[in-house]
Amino acid sequence: MSERTIVRSGEGVPATTAGTLPVRVRSRWTRILLSRDAVMFYALIAVVVYAYTQVPYFASTQTVGFLLLDVIPILLIAMPMALVIITGEIDLSVASTVGLTSAVMGVLFQAGVPIGVVLVLCLLLGTVLGAVNGFLVTALGLPSLAVTIGTLALYRGFALVVIGDNAVANFPQELTRFSTSKLGDTGIPVVMLLVLAVALVFGVLLHFTPFGRALVALGFNKEAAAFVGIRVGRAKFWLFVSTGLVSSLAGIFWTLRYSSARSDNATGIELAVIAAVLLGGVSIFGGTGSIPGVIIGVLLIGTINYTLRLARFSDVVLSIVTGALLIASVVAPSIAEWARGRLHARRTARLELQRAAAQ
Amino acid sequence: MTTPTLADDIPVLELHHASKAFGAVVALSDGTIEILPGEIHALVGENGAGKSTLIKVLAGVHRPDSGDFRLDGKPVSFGTPADSKAAGISVIYQEPTLFPDLTVAENIYIGRQPRGRGGLISRSTMRAEATKLFATLGVPIDPERIAAGLSIADQQIIEIAKAISLDARVLIMDEPTAALSGVEVERLFGVARSLRDRGAGILFISHRFDEVFGLSDRITVMRDGAFIATHTTGSVTVDAIVREMVGRDISALFPKEEAVIGDPVLSVRGLGRAGVFSDISFDVRAGEIVGLAGLVGAGRTEVARAIFGIDRYDAGSVEVNGVPLRPHDPQSAITAGLGLVPEDRRKQGLVMELSVTRNATLTLRTALARFGLISGAREHALGEDWSRRLQVKTASPDLPVATLSGGNQQKVVLAKWLATDPQVLIVDEPTRGIDIGTKAEVHRLISDLAGRGIAVLMISSELPEVLGMADRILVMREGRLTATIDRTDATAERVMFAATETLESTP
Amino acid sequence: MLVVVTATINPLFLTPQGVKDLLLNATIVVILAIGQALVIITRNVDLSVGSILGLVAFGTGTLFAVYPGIPIILVFVIGMAFGAVLGAVNGLLVTIAKVPALVITLGTLYIYRGVNNAWAGGTQYFAGDRPRAFSSLSTDTIFGFPLITLLAIAVVVGVAIVLAYTRAGRDLYAIGSDPAAARLFGIPVTRRVLGAFVASGVLAGLAAVLYASRFNAVGATTGTGLELDVVAAAVVGGVAIFGGSGTVVGAAIGALLLTTITSALTALRVDKFWQQAIVGVLIIAAISVDRLVSLNRARKLRVSEARNV
Structure with a gap:
């Protein structure tokens, strides 16, 4: 646990409690090396090292390639999703946005629209779908959970309406080949460069801009944020828009990579995205979280899944792992807090005993 | 000063010399009160005098660090609000806590609904009982409607009905009238009197002297967390009570430095918000500290929020240096040079x-x-x-x-x-819950700021603070400005009267 | 209305067989929606019902395959107990870890489905593996009503009585209405919320056994995606997603309505692909109406409380 997040605004502590609480101040480096992100990083390294030495076929550039191709959609969507969850909202409709984008892409392309125009229209579509979510949440004040369960069904439904049971597969070969091409012999997909660019944009946005400062503040405390002039609704609206846009980008990649536009593409990946984001240290209650942490979270889940698959666990069993990691990542802080509370109580009791003995 | 009158009856509830501290802050140093069966007892004191803490001790919310707590002359100790409720003490807080989705009758009987055949809840019995309760209270509330949308007054009546149905022997009300209109207050008092006549002991907190003197049999005054005196209502005057409440040398604590007062910076004209406040007009000049006094619920904080753009308003305008501010947009207020130190530090300030x-x-x-x-x-x-x-x-x-x-x-x-x-700083209760030493520092800071030409609007419920710091004092009552008092003419009594009396003529 | 319109356009819709099919199709969603309503009323949600149904349905198939002579009533008991355990896991995680139910049940949705997959693998059990008496449960009728529909009605009535006429049932509304106040009041919040999740599990277990009776095959993917229909049914049936209000009768009608729409669309030869989009529209419309009503109420309150200001 990071030292920064030790105190949540103290309910139960009377407002009049005065006196500075004893807090250890650690040096900058100790703090960085013991932070939650760092611990997650060690876990990722451990898993990679284990797989590299123990799992047959893991140690190859091909593995790197497939593993990364697998996580790219999740990694992409996890970026805006992290920001949405940091502001205390959630977007469950992302996978359906991927599916609808894919379906529309297939239908438009088959209708003979030039592929360049198709791609632009797809990104535009994602933006609109995100804006619909944002409008319902911020203008009507509806809970994002309920709204995006609704649009999850709605967007997937539209995908079915648009393309039905059909699949479109004959996309230009240059594009499909590009989507899986690698950087030299490293095994790293070229598309990773695009993903890194997206991650950089969201990372900088969250950690180094006034907007990012505002997001964190409003994630912890919406009311206090409004009192320093932060436009809470507007900020959230644009986050939903960005989630839609990036989801449609992921939809384009998905379609090209599998060279198949179908209505059921990416069904259920919203769960994998949310699991990865929460595992990456973003608090479901808002406020806490970092982009590097989320990237590590995505890679960790991706690596574990891929390793298990190589170790011949069936695909479907992997959902147990994703589910368990999701629950563990939200339950662990509660357990840690409980343990810390016990420890604190014991320490206080000891101090009081000593005080009593001294008298 | 008088000590509690020892009547012939044994007090139904008595607390002597109770203390309660939160960390380093002592909220209650000598909490003493006696409530007799069949009396209405008023508790008065400034904000921060320890009234609410005393009530929370009686309600079992806080366990006192020391003191003697008795029911019917026998020592008791409450660990939870449920203990207190079981002992026959019902507390009605300023904000009633009803379940908005449940019916009125169910809110009265939740957790102890009357059961009929087969152990199932008998709705008809529940409705009949509730109807009977409201009949004895003489209020026309439909027990079958849901609680959401009820006025605060009706919600309070329902809390009272709950207390009666629990056979409460002591009824405690924390500023029950703060949010009520004249008619509603009369109705509430009618109910309180009939409860008293049936032998219940009633304790209520109020800042309105007309109510205190019109309703109570005895009055207890508190100051700085300690008991000052208990009087029989007929034998004491308002002036005497106010003196006991304020009771300290004001000028020594709050040194306001003289500052050069310039042109108006903040101008508020005809500001109104339906149901909250109306027709608020005033100026604050560069270098001036304007105090905004009034009771809790008078609409002061709401005015500040509207000026700063947190809430919408229906009428009027706000100008900074002659330039109108965009309504409902804090960011533009900040850009124009406004700052707001909000009332609730933990939820709004930080x-x-x-x-x-x-x-x-x-x-x-x-x-x-x-x-x-x-x-x-x-x-x-x-x-x-x-x-x-x-x-x-x-x-x-x-x-x-x-x-x-x-x-x-x-x-x-x-x-x-x-x-x-900033050019204008609005501070809402700037020293609430702050220890004495830091308090003086905050006062000096605010005074400094005015000295540097900032226009300061200070909302405060602490009279000495307002009297000591402000160049000019505006007083609000029930959503309206009722008085403007200059520093030279300001006394605790004048401000108190303007905040509580309807008859005070506006100068 | 919908029924009338559809019946005029397609007379086949209201034939005895058509109605019977409609009721049969609705039964399982009705039972699940009742459980979901209990949970949503406490301001929680259970997204794992589809997975619970799948797991228990496969368990039912397995039971009959392994113990061919097993009494049918025992299968019901085991199925419901299994559902109760799965619901209890949800409830314990939600109440002890104090994490939003959404996240927990999203996780268990995955886990239960994964367990189902691991257990079933490629195996599927078909109606032929089960006794005829069991399958006929869903085809037998009493006075023209399918047996399992009568069972569903009994469940609706039973749960409705518990919700409306027992203290525990009323507590659920109080908890959903204002959890903090409920705790202050001394209402056993933890126990009640846990109870709601267990009840939802039990009902999902019951629905699963009926599913095995009604449908031919049960396997690894049985019940996938059902949670959306169920949440939609409850919300469309007037159970407020913010908790505190709604009835199981409403939820049951919501389920019936959704099934009717689906059947009606088929009968009207509307593209079946529109069905899911319509579910989505219904969810969003239901919560929007909810919200607008409460906003309107709040505004009226403010103005009516306006004294002579």
């Missing part, structure tokens, strides 16, 4: 989880950025600079503000606004 630095620079987000990017170094330098200037006591400016004491937290809120170099 993001408790963020560091001192982050909080202090939150208002400067955009100014800190170069080419759209925030420089961490500049952010740090600025944070440290301000925490040094205001002498914020913290082990490191990187620590969450939650680790600071209340007074130091308030300094961070002030720093946040001073960093924007």
Whole structure:
């Protein structure tokens, strides 16, 4: 646990409690090396090292390639999703946005629209779908959970309406080949460069801009944020828009990579995205979280899944792992807090005993 | 000063010399009260005098650190509100806590609904009982409607009905009339009198002297967490009570430096919000501290929120240096040079989880950025600079503000606004819940700011603070400005009367 | 209305067989929606019902395959107990870890489905593996009503009585209405919320056994995606997603309505692909109406409380 997040605004502590609480101040480096992100990083390294030495076929550039191709959609969507969850909202409709984008892409392309125009229209579509979510949440004040369960069904439904049971597969070969091409012999997909660019944009946005400062503040405390002039609704609206846009980008990649536009593409990946984001240290209650942490979270889940698959666990069993990691990542802080509370109580009791003995 | 009258009856409830401290802050040093069966007892005192803490001790919310607590002459000790309720004590807080989705009848009987055949809840019995209750109270509330949408007055009546149905022997009401209109107050008092006549002991807190004298049999005064006196209502005057409530030398504590007062900076004209306040007009000049006094619920905080753009308003305008502010847009208010130190430090003033630095620079987000990017170094330098200037006591400016004491937290809120170099600063209860030493520091800071030409609007429920700091005092009552009093003419009595009396003519 | 319109356009819709099919199709969603309503009323949600149904349905198939002579009533008991355990896991995680139910049940949705997959693998059990008496449960009728529909009605009535006429039932509304106040009041919040999740599990277990009786095959993917229909049914049936209000009768009608729409669309030869989109529209419309009503109420309150200001 990071030292920064030790105190949540103290309910139960009377407002009049005065006196500075004893807090250890650690040096900058100790703090960085013991932070939650760092611990997650060690876990990722451990898993990679284990797989590299123990799992047959893991140690190859091909593995790197497939593993990364697998996580790219999740990694992409996890970026805006992290920001949405940091502001205390959630977007469950992302996978359906991927599916609808894919379906529309297939239908438009088959209708003979030039592929360049198709791609632009797809990104535009994602933006609109995100804006619909944002409008319902911020203008009507509806809970994002309920709204995006609704649009999850709605967007997937539209995908079915648009393309039905059909699949479109004959996309230009240059594009499909590009989507899986690698950087030299490293095994790293070229598309990773695009993903890194997206991650950089969201990372900088969250950690180094006034907007990012505002997001964190409003994630912890919406009311206090409004009192320093932060436009809470507007900020959230644009986050939903960005989630839609990036989801449609992921939809384009998905379609090209599998060279198949179908209505059921990416069904259920919203769960994998949310699991990865929460595992990456973003608090479901808002406020806490970092982009590097989320990237590590995505890679960790991706690596574990891929390793298990190589170790011949069936695909479907992997959902147990994703589910368990999701629950563990939200339950662990509660357990840690409980343990810390016990420890604190014991320490206080000891101090009081000593005080009593001294008298 | 008189000691509690020892009547022939054994008090149904008595508390002697109770104390309660939260950390270093002593909220109650000598909590003493006696409630006789069949009397209405008023508890008066300034904000912060310890009335609410006393009530929470009686209600079992707080366990006193020391003191003697008796029911019917026998010592008792309550661990939870449920214990107190079981002993026949019902407490009605300022904000009633009904379940909005349940019916009125169900809200009265939740958890102990009457059961009929087969152990199932008998709705007809419940409805009949509730109807009977309302009949005895003489109020026309439909027991079958859901609680959502009921007026505060009706909600309070329902809380009273609940208390009666529980056979409460002691009924405690914390400022029950703060949010009520004249007719509603009369109805509430009718109910209180009939309860008294049936032998219940009633304790109520009020700031309105007409009510205190019109309703109560005895009055207990508290000040600074301690019992001062209990009087029989007929044998004491309002003046005497006010003197006992204020009871200290004002000018010594709050040194307002003389400042050169310039032109009006903040001008509020005809501001109104339906159901909250109306027709509010005033100016605040450069270098001037204007106090905004009044009772809790008079609409002062709401006016401040509307000026700053947190809430919408229906009528009027706000101008800074002659330029109208956009309504409902705090960011434009900030750009125009306004700052607001809100009433609730923990919920509105600060993001408790963020560091001192982050909080202090939150208002400067955009100014800190170069080419759209925030420089961490500049952010740090600025944070440290301000925490040094205001002498914020913290082990490191990187620590969450939650680790600071209340007074130091308030300094961070002030720093946040001073960093924007404001022209108008609105401070809402700037010293609430702050220890005496830091309080003086905050006062000096505010006084300094006025000295540097900032226009200050100070909302405060502490009379000495208002009297000591303000150049001019505006008084609000029930959503309207009722008086403007100059520093030279201001006395505690005049402000109190303007805040409570309907008949006070506006100068 | 919908029924009338559809019946005029397609007379086949209201034939005895058509109605019977409609009721049969609705039964399982009705039972699940009742459980969901209990949970949503406490301001929680259970997204794992589809997975619970799948797991228990496969368990039912397995039971009959392994113990061919097993009494049918025992299968019901085991199925419901299994559902109760799965619901209890949800409830314990939600109440002890104090994490939003959404996240927990999203996780268990995955886990239960994964367990189902691991257990079933490629195996599927077909109606032929089960006794005729069991399958006929869903085809037998009493006075023209399918047996399992009568069972569903009994469940609706039973749960409705518990919700409306027992203290525990009323507590659920109080908890959903204002959890903090409920705790202050001394209402056993933890126990009640846990109870709601267990009840939802039990009902999902019951629905699963009926599913095995009604449908031919049960396997690894049985019940996938059902949670959306169920949440939609409850919300469309007037159970407020913010908790505190709604009835199981409403939820049951919501389920019936959704099934009717689906059947009606088929009968009207509307593209079946529109069905899911319509579910989505219904969810969003239901919560929007909810919100607008409460906003309107709040505004009226403010103005009516306006004294002579």
